[in-house]
Amino acid sequence: MRIALFTDTFLPDINGVAKTLGRWTRFLESKGVECQVFAPTSLTAGDNDVFRVERFYSIPFLLYPECRLAIPNPVQLRKSLHAFQPTLIHCATPFNLGLFGLYYARKHRTPLVASYHTHFDQYLSHYKIPWVEPTLWKYMQWFHQSCQRVYVPSKSTLDHLHAKGLRELEIWSRGVDTERFQPLVDRKSVLEAYGVDPVKFVMLYVGRLAPEKSVDVALDSYAALPAEVKENCHLIIAGDGPSASHLRECYEGDPGITFTGFVQGARLAELYAAADVFLFPSATETFGNVVLEAMASGTTVIGPSAGGVMDIIEHEVTGLLCPPGDVAAFTQALLRLYDSKETCSKLALAGREYALRQSWDEIFNKLLASYEEVVYGTSGNPRHSQEARMVR
Known part of the structure; x- marks a missing residue:
């Protein structure tokens, strides 16, 4: 498999989504799975040369200034994707970069999955713009309707999205490094x-x-x-x-x-x-x-x-x-x-x-198996996204 991952945050950004996606990318590489990440420029100092990451000019996101919205260069993106030839598109954002991933998957009939990381709808009232919520959910339904899987981190999130009309939901939980986080301390x-x-x-x-x-x-x-x-x-x-x-x-x-x-x-x-x-x-x-x-x-x-x-x-x-x-x-x-x-x-x-009991390896092995089911189905041969949607 060759995975193209579109995200609005990635290492060296310091937040739960960036860390999870960074750990996931490392896991894929350890399994011999090629992964190309498309992400905004990061304002955080750090080195992530171990990853294959293509960066794009970005601006702060209104509800979460630490998170950046990329301004994609379509010519650059098309050239990179043509060279990489992904067999699966993963959109970890429904916004700018994710939109390009969606359009590419539709045009080239490439299997498409998404992951949902943030309850932006629940942020709206805190930022005094609750009237945006109906429009947001219409957009979210439209964006995710082409996805063979929509990965969510918890059962409560799955229930929340299902009630909002999203389908093909699957839990991708989170683990913890129990060697780093442990009780022994001075x-x-x-x-x-x-x-x-x-x-x-x-x-x-x-x-x-x-x-x-x-x-x-x-x-x-x-x-x-x-x-x-x-x-x-x-x-x-x-x-x-x-x-x-x-x-x-x-x-x-x-x-x-x-x-x-x-x-x-x-x-x-x-x-x-x-x-x-x-x-x-x-x-x-x-x-x-x-x-x-x-x-x-x-x-x-x-x-x-x-x-x-x-x-x-x-x-x-x-x-x-x-x-x-x-x-x-x-x-x-x-x-x-x-x-x-x-x-x-x-x-x-x-x-x-x-x-x-919350092992990252066990969690990631399940996600990789889900990827393989989307790409290969039960036949072991790659299939187009339209055929994949008919299975579920």
């Missing part, structure tokens, strides 16, 4: 590096600081703790984004809150493991990679009973779930874990055991 030195007393009960949020992530719920839940409890607690907010300046201004006078800015790599893994509780209130996730990373790190998790997070956390077994946006419920969950080390440890252990 808690004292990690926390002291951020000015946090290791004796405190430490709560951690990791992620983008933006309206759709509901970081304010985490902050308000901490603020609502009884004074005698709060004085023994500390909340660490790790991340950056459009809301960072505003949140810092609102809470700069609270000695129990630390904003670390963006953290990655070994420092992030250590921070997960050093915390007592991972507090993640975002209800707009299609999956929730950070939740799985925290669980792998042996940290008890509290999340919303919505979105992809709900598919990772089993309430009262591997963590605690609260109604989305319910500050009182999140505060009570924090109090419960603060009061009961036994409950905290039991949930953390079960979460770690769950994470250990």
